[in-house]
Amino acid sequence: MTKRFPSVVLLLLTASGCARDSYFQPDARVSYPAPMAAGTDSAVVTAGRHYLRGPIGRLFLGAHYRKAWATPVTLPVLDPQKAVPGGLRFGKLGGGFQTTSVTLLADDGLAYALRTIDKDPYKTLPKVLRQGFVLTTVRDATSAGMPYGAMVVPPLAQAAGIPHANPRAFYVRSDESGLDVASERFRGKVVLLEEKMEGKINLPPSLRGASELEESDEMLEERYRSQDHRIDEAAFLRARLLDLWLGDWDRHEGQWSWAAFSQENGRTLWRPVPQDRDQVFFRFNDGLLTWLASRIVPKFRSFKPTYESVEGYTRNAHFIDQRTLSELPRERYVRTAHDLQKRLTDEIIHRAVVKGLPREVYALEGARMEATLRARREGLLHVAERYYGLQAKEVLVAGTDDNERFVIERLSDTATVVSVYRLGGGKAAPDSLLYRRQFNPAETHRVVLHGLRGKDEFTVSGSVSHSPFIDIYGGPEEDTVQDTSHVSGLRKKTRFFDTKRNNVLEGGKETKDHRSHGVASHAFDRDGSGR
Incomplete structure (x- = not known):
C-alpha cells in the first residue's frame, strides 16, 4: 500500500480538479469582463475565487480559508493620486519569489509598499515541478492563509506595544496606468498598501527618535563588528510571543527591520520592527493530504484554539532567534507573557477583528477568529515557557x-x-x-x-x-x-x-x-x- 500511495494521491488530485492549466482568476471583479466606468471608487471583488474546491478537493486539500478568498467584498479602487495626501508615484519594482510588489513614493519622502494579496509559488519550485498537478497543488496552499489577516494585526500590535505598519486593501483597475512600468503587473488584482518601514524617514510613531532603520543583515553586521552595538532582546521577545499568539510561523530574519537608538553612553541599541504579516492565522492541516504534509514539514502549524508544535511555529526563525534571545532568563519570558495577557483584552480583540476584516468576511470568520485568539491568549504563558525551553537548550554567546x-x-x-x-x-x-x-x-x-x-x-x-x-x-x-x-x-x-x-x-x-x-x-x- 505504501508503494502505491503516490499513485493514489495523483489520481485523487486529478479527480478533484486540482490540475488546471489556467489557474488564477482573470480579474478580481465579480462582474468581469463587464467594463468598469471611469471614476468608479469602489468595486465588488474576490481575493481569489480560483481557490474554491468541490467536496473531494476540500476533503483531501482542506477547507482552509477558501470561502474567505471567494467571498465577494466591496473594496476601494486604488487611485495612486488619492491613496495618500499628495499622491504616490512609482519608485522601484520589488517582490520575492511569490508576491508581486512595488515601492511607491509620496511627496513628503515617505515610501509605501504595494503588494498583491494572492501569491504564486511558481519560482520556489524546481523547474521540473513547475507544471501539472504538483504546481497546482502548491499554488492551492495559498488558500491556507487568511487573505485579509494582515489588516487585523495593527490594533493588536498597538496594544502589545509593538511597532507595526497599517495595511489597507484596494482593487487595482484592469486599465490602471498610474503605476508606471508596474501597472500591468497589478491590473485586476486585490492588493495591500502599507508604509514601507525602512531608512530614517519611514519610521512609525512608536519609533520616533531612532537614527536609522536597517534590515537584519545590516544590523547584525554592526552588532558583531563593535561592542558599541546591542540588541533590545526584551523587545524582540515581546514581538516573538505576539507572533506565536497569532500563529505567524514565517518570521525568518528577512521579516524584520531594526531601529537604531543612540544611548547616553554613546552606544547604539537596536529595537525590532516586524514586517510582512502574510502568514498570520494560518489554517493548513484540515485536509487529509495537508494533515500529512504538516507531519512531514513541521513549520506548517495551524491557527487553532490550542497551540500546535511550538518548535514548528519557530523553525523558520531559528537563525534570528538564536542571535537575539541569548541573554534573557525564564522569568523574563513568563513576565512578558503575563503582560501580553493583560494588554490583549476581549474588547481589543473584537475591535481588531471587526475593523480588520471586510464585513462580508467577518460574517464568515469573525466569531471563530475572536474565540481562537481568546483561547490562545489563555495558553500564552505555557507557550512562553515552552519557547524558553527551546531557546535555552543550546545558547549562542557571541x-x-x-x-x-x-x-x-x-x-x-x-x-x-x-x-x-x-x-x-x-x-x-x-x-x-x-x-x-x-x-x-x-x-x-x-x-x-x-x-x-x-x-x-x-x-x-x-x-x-x-x-x-x-x-x-x-x-x-x-x-x-x-x-x-x-x-x-x-x-x-x-x-x-x-x-x-x-x-x-x-x-x-x-x-x-x-x-x-x-x-x-x-x-x-x-x-x-x-x-
Whole structure:
C-alpha cells in the first residue's frame, strides 16, 4: 500500500480538479469582463475565487480559508493620486519569489509598499515541478492563509506595544496606468498598501527618535563588528510571543527591520520592527493530504484554539532567534507573557477583528477568529515557557571583532555563569560587562562561545558534578583559553576550536583540544547567508 500511495494521491488530485492549466482568476471583479466606468471608487471583488474546491478537493486539500478568498467584498479602487495626501508615484519594482510588489513614493519622502494579496509559488519550485498537478497543488496552499489577516494585526500590535505598519486593501483597475512600468503587473488584482518601514524617514510613531532603520543583515553586521552595538532582546521577545499568539510561523530574519537608538553612553541599541504579516492565522492541516504534509514539514502549524508544535511555529526563525534571545532568563519570558495577557483584552480583540476584516468576511470568520485568539491568549504563558525551553537548550554567546574576555564560572551543579567583558589595556574593567547569564544544565545542554575577531581571552573555573557543555570558538587572531575547572565524569565538558598557530591553551585538563591547521573553526554566519 505504501508503494502505491503516490499513485493514489495523483489520481485523487486529478479527480478533484486540482490540475488546471489556467489557474488564477482573470480579474478580481465579480462582474468581469463587464467594463468598469471611469471614476468608479469602489468595486465588488474576490481575493481569489480560483481557490474554491468541490467536496473531494476540500476533503483531501482542506477547507482552509477558501470561502474567505471567494467571498465577494466591496473594496476601494486604488487611485495612486488619492491613496495618500499628495499622491504616490512609482519608485522601484520589488517582490520575492511569490508576491508581486512595488515601492511607491509620496511627496513628503515617505515610501509605501504595494503588494498583491494572492501569491504564486511558481519560482520556489524546481523547474521540473513547475507544471501539472504538483504546481497546482502548491499554488492551492495559498488558500491556507487568511487573505485579509494582515489588516487585523495593527490594533493588536498597538496594544502589545509593538511597532507595526497599517495595511489597507484596494482593487487595482484592469486599465490602471498610474503605476508606471508596474501597472500591468497589478491590473485586476486585490492588493495591500502599507508604509514601507525602512531608512530614517519611514519610521512609525512608536519609533520616533531612532537614527536609522536597517534590515537584519545590516544590523547584525554592526552588532558583531563593535561592542558599541546591542540588541533590545526584551523587545524582540515581546514581538516573538505576539507572533506565536497569532500563529505567524514565517518570521525568518528577512521579516524584520531594526531601529537604531543612540544611548547616553554613546552606544547604539537596536529595537525590532516586524514586517510582512502574510502568514498570520494560518489554517493548513484540515485536509487529509495537508494533515500529512504538516507531519512531514513541521513549520506548517495551524491557527487553532490550542497551540500546535511550538518548535514548528519557530523553525523558520531559528537563525534570528538564536542571535537575539541569548541573554534573557525564564522569568523574563513568563513576565512578558503575563503582560501580553493583560494588554490583549476581549474588547481589543473584537475591535481588531471587526475593523480588520471586510464585513462580508467577518460574517464568515469573525466569531471563530475572536474565540481562537481568546483561547490562545489563555495558553500564552505555557507557550512562553515552552519557547524558553527551546531557546535555552543550546545558547549562542557571541562577542565582537573587538577584544573580549569570556569568564565561565561553574559555581554549582545547577549554576554555570557566563560573563563577557570588554578587554582593554590587558584586563576587563569593572564597568565593562557586556553580557551575563546563569545556566542550569537541566535546561541548557550546550553553550557555544564565539570570540570572532580580536584577541580574546577565555577563563573557565569551578569544580562540579554537572555542567552544560562549553564550546569555545576563538576566531581569527590570537586567543587564549585558561581552564582550571573540573566536571565529574569521563566526558570532558569544555572544547576549544581554533587554529594551532598563535592560540594558547593553559591548564586544560577539562578541555578537549580541537585546534587544527585549518581555519574552518573561524566560520561564523553573521547575517544568515551561511558564510
